[in-house]
Amino acid sequence: MQRDSLALAVPLAALFLVAFIAPLCVLLALSLSGDSEFGRFTLQNYVKFFTDRFNYSILIDTLLLGIKSTAVCLVFGYPIAWVAARSSPRVQSLLLFIVVLPIMTSVVVRTFAWIVILGRYGVLNQIVQSLGLTQEPLKLLYSEVGVVIVLAQVQMPLMVLPILTVLSRIDPNLSDASQALGAGAWRTLWRVTLPLSTPGIVAGCILTYAACVTAFVTQSLIGGARLVYMPLHIYQQAVGANNWPFAAALSVIFMIAVLAAVALLNTIAARAHRHA
């Protein structure tokens, strides 16, 4: 039994081989060919990407968008997890329900709701203008600020849940001891609780980041046609321009970039952990 214990994983492994690994290999092969028929080998698609400012700046914008949205998620997500970890079970369930609700509701529905809220005559502009804060309506829809706000709202659970898991495992005696020894609440948070919750923060940041940079629907609906990020760029090249080899190269570059960003986050976290 022990020896063939991986037998139960064989069906899924076979499916992944045929329906996941093989397509990704074909994608790579197509990205290295000159035409859609897998003709002559060429690097022209990659050369085109890295020598054209329009192309590589889309990648940079996308990776930066992920950093901005993840940062907003962390700034609000950590307090939510902290409050939830200290609440009664009832309040904790309620908070968790509120956090999980957006990720369960269809992403198209959520994004649609934000269009109603952020639009030129939307809820937010009505509030801001009735308070007399601005004469002109704020341009939130089709702006990067809008995209960051919506992404942060949509992906918040991915940040809160891992942090909450780690926070609820920390021995409460540690922060009690810290405070009994004279450290204030902020100092205890900074020197004791925050370092101990690093694994949850890292896990949350990785999940949130990967979800934000790849969020095609939210990026394209809130960003509009002028704010182009990598997923929309791939889609436009594949379906709009019908340039499959170039779209394949874009996909490969984007996948490697996302994996590299995740690996980088892991490395930073491992180093921070060693120094702590």
Next chain:
Amino acid sequence: MPDPVRVRDWNAASLTIAFGIATVLAAIVLIAPSIVILITSFTDSASLKFPPSGYSLRWYRALADADQMQTAALNSLIVAIWTTALSVVLGTGAAVAVSRSRGWKARLLDGLFMSPLLLPALAFGFAALIFIYRIGLRPNLPLLVLGHVIVCVPFVIRTTLAALAQLDPALADASLSLGATHAETFRRITLPLIGRGIGAGGFLAFMASFDNVPVSLFLADERTEVLPIHLWQQIETNLDVRTAAASGVIIVATLILMALAERFAGLTSQMR
């Protein structure tokens, strides 16, 4: 000189207040979209103004005649049910296998099965389309389901692995030493104990499939148009209030399903 105890009280209070304000703000932003769209869907006018000038059920009635939307919803439901069934069967097996072994093969498989969560789903959808054409096929419903399984099965594996990690191995050992076979032990001891984990994963896989755009965008054709893509195109082209009514239906259905998943599978505790 200030009293040190009061300094500490103020210090602690300021932290609680700051984090409390952040939490309340975030909570409002988290729920606002669902509430706004629900209220808007009951408007009696043809615009998406919020708050609506008057209320009616006319857009919900209009849904009854939205044939294309209904077909798309039915397609989505069929795809999501097949995807969930396959993900639960294949994912539970894989999770049980991976959890039993500590070798490098198990770790490699675990990483492979989880990778669709991190990789851009749109790139995978495109790769799958290229592959399907390459081997001489055309996109169809079964292939769409298989594509969905790839991106949805990680949810089942994750929650099932978490449930298996909390399982006391002594229970299975006891059952085996008392003469039960491996199959009996799995069916009568292990499965009931990890059932909630599998259920939560199945729920997440269902929602992820029903909501999937990036894979369906490439693998669904006109005959298998799915609901999120239909709605997405509606929003892109003309902001139709029927879309708001459809959103209202989706939100209420989600709430009911979530409440059921919470009741029977302890959803929020399984997701941690």
